[in-house]
Amino acid sequence: QLQLQESGPGLMKPSETLSLTCTVSGGSIRGSGFYWGWVRQPPGKGLEWIGCIHYSGNTYDNPSLKSRVTISVDTSQNQFSLKLSSVTAADTALYYCARAGYSYPARIEIEFWGQGTLVIVSS
């Protein structure tokens, strides 16, 4: 069974760069044909798409995040990562890594989710 696990800092200060890594087990990122993505959820609120990456390197980010997002993949470690620069309190959220579908954007449903990691931005 595919499993995803997020790792990263829980507390950050405004203007810092958030770095999260998702480690995939029970399956290989490379050659799977799927997209690997990030979704966040502010406390008590709904889901927001951050972006996704294919093992080939193609990425699709949320334009509303104004180019602050970088998503990368390390197939040798079976991991993919998120960097979000210049964080503010508005970036406080539960961050999920996920395996999305096999075709962007036609089939981008998320079948596998990590448990989520809470990131708090506070001075």
Added chain:
Amino acid sequence: QSVLTQPPSVSGAPGQRVTISCIGSSSNIGAGYDVHWYQQIPGTAPKLLIFGNTNRPSGVPDRFSGSKSGTSASLAITGLLTEDEANYYCQSYDISLSVVVFGGGTKLTVL
């Protein structure tokens, strides 16, 4: 303000049927992009309930069904169980915004 509009809450008694609507526009659902549905029990990650408008992943009971028409989609739950009490989200793609979009979520209360 979500691009996909869902009712904030719905409720029903055990055994009843409820539907949750997801209203979009010509730049997302109406443009032909698939709708997917998720169930999120508080404190846990979302779970995929319906993909590709009408399809259930393995293990999802057939009490859950999805439909799509025009610029909207619906999730129907029949034979309500107390364990169905959760938040439900729809998801699609918006070509004008060039982004995957989620509905604002609907809280289902089983009375």
